[in-house]
Amino acid sequence: MTLSTIVHQPGPHALTRSNMARYRDWLQAAGEPSLPGYPALHAWSVADIERFWWSIWEYTGVISAGAPGPVLESRGLPGARWFPEARLNFAENLLRHALGDDAQRPALHARSETRPDLTLSRHELVAQVAALAAWMRARGIQPGDRVAAVVANTPEAIIGMLAAASIGAVWSSASPDFGTAGILDRFGQIEPTLLICVNGYGYGGKVFDRTAQALELRRSIPSVQQVLMVRNVADIDLPGDVTDWQIALDEHAGADLQCAPLPFDHPLYILYSSGTTGVPKCIVHGAGGTLLQHSKELMLHSDLGPEDVLFYFTTCGWMMWNWLASGLLTGAELVLFDGNPGYPDMQRLWRLAEDYRVTHFGTSAKFLGGCRNAGLQPGRDFDLAPLRVLLSTGSPLLPEDYDWVYAAVKQDLLLGSISGGTDIVSCFVGCSPLLPVRRGVIQCRMLGMDVQAYDDQGQAVIGQRGELVCVQPAPSMPLGFWNDTDGSRYRAAYFERFEGVWAHGDYIEFDEEGGCIIHGRSDATLNPGGVRIGTAEIYRQVETLEEIADSLVVGQDWEGDVRVVLLVVMNPGQTLDEPLRQRIRQRIRENASPRHVPARIEAVAQIPYTRSGKKVELAVAKILRREAVTNREALANPEALEQIAAIESLWR
Numbered sequence: 001m002t003l004s005t006i007v008h009q010p011g012p013h014a015l016t017r018s019n020m021a022r023y024r025d026w027l028q029a030a031g032e033p034s035l036p037g038y039p040a041l042h043a044w045s046v047a048d049i050e051r052f053w054w055s056i057w058e059y060t061g062v063i064s065a066g067a068p069g070p071v072l073e074s075r076g077l078p079g080a081r082w083f084p085e086a087r088l089n090f091a092e093n094l095l096r097h098a099l100g101d102d103a104q105r106p107a108l109h110a111r112s113e114t115r116p117d118l119t120l121s122r123h124e125l126v127a128q129v130a131a132l133a134a135w136m137r138a139r140g141i142q143p144g145d146r147v148a149a150v151v152a153n154t155p156e157a158i159i160g161m162l163a164a165a166s167i168g169a170v171w172s173s174a175s176p177d178f179g180t181a182g183i184l185d186r187f188g189q190i191e192p193t194l195l196i197c198v199n200g201y202g203y204g205g206k207v208f209d210r211t212a213q214a215l216e217l218r219r220s221i222p223s224v225q226q227v228l229m230v231r232n233v234a235d236i237d238l239p240g241d242v243t244d245w246q247i248a249l250d251e252h253a254g255a256d257l258q259c260a261p262l263p264f265d266h267p268l269y270i271l272y273s274s275g276t277t278g279v280p281k282c283i284v285h286g287a288g289g290t291l292l293q294h295s296k297e298l299m300l301h302s303d304l305g306p307e308d309v310l311f312y313f314t315t316c317g318w319m320m321w322n323w324l325a326s327g328l329l330t331g332a333e334l335v336l337f338d339g340n341p342g343y344p345d346m347q348r349l350w351r352l353a354e355d356y357r358v359t360h361f362g363t364s365a366k367f368l369g370g371c372r373n374a375g376l377q378p379g380r381d382f383d384l385a386p387l388r389v390l391l392s393t394g395s396p397l398l399p400e401d402y403d404w405v406y407a408a409v410k411q412d413l414l415l416g417s418i419s420g421g422t423d424i425v426s427c428f429v430g431c432s433p434l435l436p437v438r439r440g441v442i443q444c445r446m447l448g449m450d451v452q453a454y455d456d457q458g459q460a461v462i463g464q465r466g467e468l469v470c471v472q473p474a475p476s477m478p479l480g481f482w483n484d485t486d487g488s489r490y491r492a493a494y495f496e497r498f499e500g501v502w503a504h505g506d507y508i509e510f511d512e513e514g515g516c517i518i519h520g521r522s523d524a525t526l527n528p529g530g531v532r533i534g535t536a537e538i539y540r541q542v543e544t545l546e547e548i549a550d551s552l553v554v555g556q557d558w559e560g561d562v563r564v565v566l567l568v569v570m571n572p573g574q575t576l577d578e579p580l581r582q583r584i585r586q587r588i589r590e591n592a593s594p595r596h597v598p599a600r601i602e603a604v605a606q607i608p609y610t611r612s613g614k615k616v617e618l619a620v621a622k623i624l625r626r627e628a629v630t631n632r633e634a635l636a637n638p639e640a641l642e643q644i645a646a647i648e649s650l651w652r
Helices: 012-017 019-029 038-047 049-060 090-094 122-138 155-167 180-190 211-220 245-251 287-301 319-330 348-355 365-373 399-409 488-494 535-542 578-591 617-624 639-645
Strands: 006-008 072-074 106-112 118-121 146-150 170-174 194-198 200-203 206-209 226-230 267-272 282-286 309-312 333-338 360-364 389-393 414-417 419-421 426-430 451-454 465-470 502-510 516-521 548-558 561-570 600-603
Touching: 006 399, 006 414, 012 019, 019 038, 019 049, 019 287, 038 049, 049 072, 049 287, 090 155, 090 287, 090 319, 106 122, 106 155, 118 122, 122 155, 122 245, 146 155, 146 180, 146 211, 155 170, 155 194, 155 319, 155 333, 170 180, 180 211, 180 282, 194 211, 211 226, 226 245, 267 287, 267 319, 282 287, 287 319, 287 426, 309 319, 309 348, 319 333, 333 348, 348 360, 360 365, 365 389, 365 399, 389 399, 399 414, 451 502, 488 502, 516 535, 516 617, 535 548, 535 561, 535 578, 548 617, 578 600, 617 639
Parallel strands: 106 333, 146 170, 146 194, 170 267, 194 226, 309 333, 309 360, 360 389, 389 414, 561 600
Antiparallel strands: 106 118, 200 206, 267 282, 419 426, 451 465, 465 502, 502 516, 548 561
16 A cells, blocks of 8 residues: 555644644643654553543543543453443533533524524523423433434434433434334334424425324334424424424423433443344444543544534434534534535535534535535635534545545645444544645544454454454443343444454555555455455546446356446436446556456446445345345435346346
8 A cells, every 4th residue: 555645734733732732742741651643642542541541531521420430340342341430421511511601602503494594502502401301301201211313403403312311311313304114113123212303304495294204103113102393394283292392392491401420331322223234233322432432533633622613414313413413512613404415506515614614514425526526616615714624424535535625625624534433433543633634545543442454364454455443442332232132233243253353344454654545345345256345446436537426336246256336327418338438447447456347337327325325335236136125214215226126237
């Protein structure tokens, strides 16, 4: 792996006054050895993980009831138990700044397709959380009860989560564009007591009524005792047998915020695997581990603080919403967006960044690639002077998108490609303000994450592609899966490949500088002729062609081997003809290898995606094996699978 070109160098402020630099200096003042650069800092963080995570607790100012006690009771993987004596409350920690003296400062800004722009002060946020929590307690919600929410990315989602967390209830959310069956596949497993729903939502200029869905969910989940409905669309009436959100708040207006001190590993969130190849797994995350990981990632790696404004484009069905919500713990203002980022045009989110003077802009690699394809120049067309960190996740960020960001958005900018997942509700690899940004390369392993690339024999490799593994425990690894009483499903998901080591399912390559490239999911790895190929290696070549808007590549069992099948979506006015097919093959052959060259290249109207914006290679591979895809509700556009199955040339 040849070192890539440096496209951004950290400035004097980042090297000396960023939160990461201040943390390093704080460590040295506390008696730790001199750690002059990020590689030394990371090496220290994994040499003694107990000392490291204690330092994160201290430096980030975790609020707890009494002394936290020992850091790590057991180091097993799985089975590690962190801070066994600690008692804390997640909501209290997220609201620490809102409970301070500067209560009139903004806490949240919200923009939606169905409602006027809204800003909540810190005082208003705390008051609404307290009122809703009092309403929940009056309805019998107790620690450990599940609160399930089908909600848009609006203030009510944040308020609902914080109210539940203040009591110790477990929050689990889905986006309202999910079909009823997909929501039942998730919430039906966890038996929620309270269901929070929106009455509708807007997307792309259209309004969708969700009242009938809410009533169907109530009928289909026997454990639900109450439905609380948010009037997200003004002209859609609420059914008579639900409670209006505003009435619930008014009923307990003026209530004091009460935050129950709970064990470090008390359940906080239930998140879900994508469910594209079966019923989603219910992944249970603890309050303390989520708090520590997010504190580290937001404060140190993202350099987020009280003077900043954080925006991340996400729905409430993606873990990045949980990550965004944790931005409150830094004192930063949050910007929430509910709607289509491409409506009425692709400039919409950049316009939002200008309006709210966003300092930290988060999005998906797919969105940045779409902006590049559209020839946008946000840095020219909008005032992005406050912007200093641009974060990208969801899929690998192409080298050409690094070029576009620094040419078309801003030169003085930390472009942080970050990668982890729902599995740990955080990141394994990502960004650091102390490091240069190199074209097409994720900057580093995150602090405290002992991440390696393993070959098939379980040996760590540098400069070669391997399985992304974590060889020491981290606090945000799941408590387990819901209803997995003996832990067998949890162990099978992460710990069977290499004993005592977390195998994440990503195909990764580290260089000698500590940077890395994600080559796609290892369970979607192509094996033509027995040679392992990551799908991202092909995407890098195809999706930079001006004719191509999007693509998906899978392996198809064929005549005793595996052949590579490439599906492409054409840009407007372009067609897939034989000369273009040959040019695609030639580009892949020259820039990847002959093994990467697709045996079939076919045009499709759309690529299937999960609702969190990830390509569903595995579901397409099942289609090409003539196997049923049973959980199509997990897809944003399941009709794409039928379109692919109907391409006759894929069967000969």
